[in-house]
Amino acid sequence: MTDTLPDNTGYVAAAYLVFFVLVLVYLVIMAAKLARFEREVTELNELARRSSETRVDGP
Amino acid sequence: MTGPARLTMLYATRLRALSIATVATLGGALTLAFFYAPMDADQGFMQKIFYVHVPMAIVALGGFVFGAIMAIRHLRTGDARYDLRAYVAIHVSLVLGAGVLITGSIWAKASWGHWWVWDEPTLVSFLIVFLLYATYQPLRFSIEDPERQARYASVFAIVAGAFVPLNFLAVRLAEAYTHPRVFATADGGLPPRMALTFYVALAGMALLYLTLWRYEMASKNTAAQLRSLRRRLGGEDAVAARGRSAAPSLPAS
Numbered sequence: 001m002t003d004t005l006p007d008n009t010g011y012v013a014a015a016y017l018v019f020f021v022l023v024l025v026y027l028v029i030m031a032a033k034l035a036r037f038e039r040e041v042t043e044l045n046e047l048a049r050r051s052s053e054t055r056v057d058g059p
Numbered sequence: 060m061t062g063p064a065r066l067t068m069l070y071a072t073r074l075r076a077l078s079i080a081t082v083a084t085l086g087g088a089l090t091l092a093f094f095y096a097p098m099d100a101d102q103g104f105m106q107k108i109f110y111v112h113v114p115m116a117i118v119a120l121g122g123f124v125f126g127a128i129m130a131i132r133h134l135r136t137g138d139a140r141y142d143l144r145a146y147v148a149i150h151v152s153l154v155l156g157a158g159v160l161i162t163g164s165i166w167a168k169a170s171w172g173h174w175w176v177w178d179e180p181t182l183v184s185f186l187i188v189f190l191l192y193a194t195y196q197p198l199r200f201s202i203e204d205p206e207r208q209a210r211y212a213s214v215f216a217i218v219a220g221a222f223v224p225l226n227f228l229a230v231r232l233a234e235a236y237t238h239p240r241v242f243a244t245a246d247g248g249l250p251p252r253m254a255l256t257f258y259v260a261l262a263g264m265a266l267l268y269l270t271l272w273r274y275e276m277a278s279k280n281t282a283a284q285l286r287s288l289r290r291r292l293g294g295e296d297a298v299a300a301r302g303r304s305a306a307p308s309l310p311a312s
Binding site for chain 2: 007008009011012014015016018019022023026030033034037040041043044047048051
């Protein structure tokens with residue numbers, strides 16, 4: 001191997017980049033799902049709080 | 060603890076350790092590929108694509124077979140959780156399969172000067188398997204009744220899963236060996252340093268598959284758990300009606 005980068009370096013870099021981009025896209029989708037779950041848990045907490053208040057105030 | 064809650068705990072357990080092991084193994088494989096494995100005499104530097112392309116292909120095909128095994132268990136037991144496992148297994152394999160086709164295409168361009176070669180059995184057979192599995196989700200989506208959907212999808216997953224090893228054998232028996240064969244050569248296989256790098260990359264890819272599968276399973280079970288919680292807190296009206304979907308529905312707890 002010479003001091004300069006060998007031929008086809010671009011192809012090798014592209015192949016590894018494809019792999020990392022795929023994993024990254026998956027992670028972004030997972031992060032979006034996690035954010036949605038967080039919102040839903042907040043909503044459910046609010047729903048639980050309201051329903052317990054109704055029970056306390058009820059007849 | 061209810062069914063989906065228990066399942067979420069099951070899939071989420073040790074997920075952090077698994078993620079760390081995946082990153083460490085893949086990082087190790089990358090280091091070995093570029094700083095330890097020797098340069099291939101025929102292909103030179105571009106042979107490094109082998110350490111990402113081949114493990115990804117093996118794991119993707121293994122994932123399809125795993126999906127078929129889960130589908131068999133679904134048909135034997137009628138348990139919807141196995142259908143979900145098969146669905147997620149095939150889903151993750153399709154993602155890796157897309158990666159295999161793209162990296163294979165890049166390797167083909169670097170090696171043969173063409174992005175795609177139609178008379179190359181390995182390339183075309185993988186494309187056939189990929190396209191076959193690409194119809195799995197539309198098939199599910201086309202069936203509205205969840206039970207029928209799960210049953211038909213399982214039959215599909217088993218038939219397609221059986222096709223994977225047959226396809227592999229057919230390619231091996233084919234005479235036109237124009238695909239770069241660096242794993243098994245006439246001299247008796249890979250040199251030890253290349254073999255070690257390959258096995259570490261394969262382990263890393265298998266761990267990645269397992270991690271993504273478990274993340275997806277935990278996510279699907281959490282969604283089911285939240286839905287069930289919403290139903291209990293707000294009644295049926297609080298839960299939006301489930302429209303037609305390709306994803307399996309877990310039984311309400």
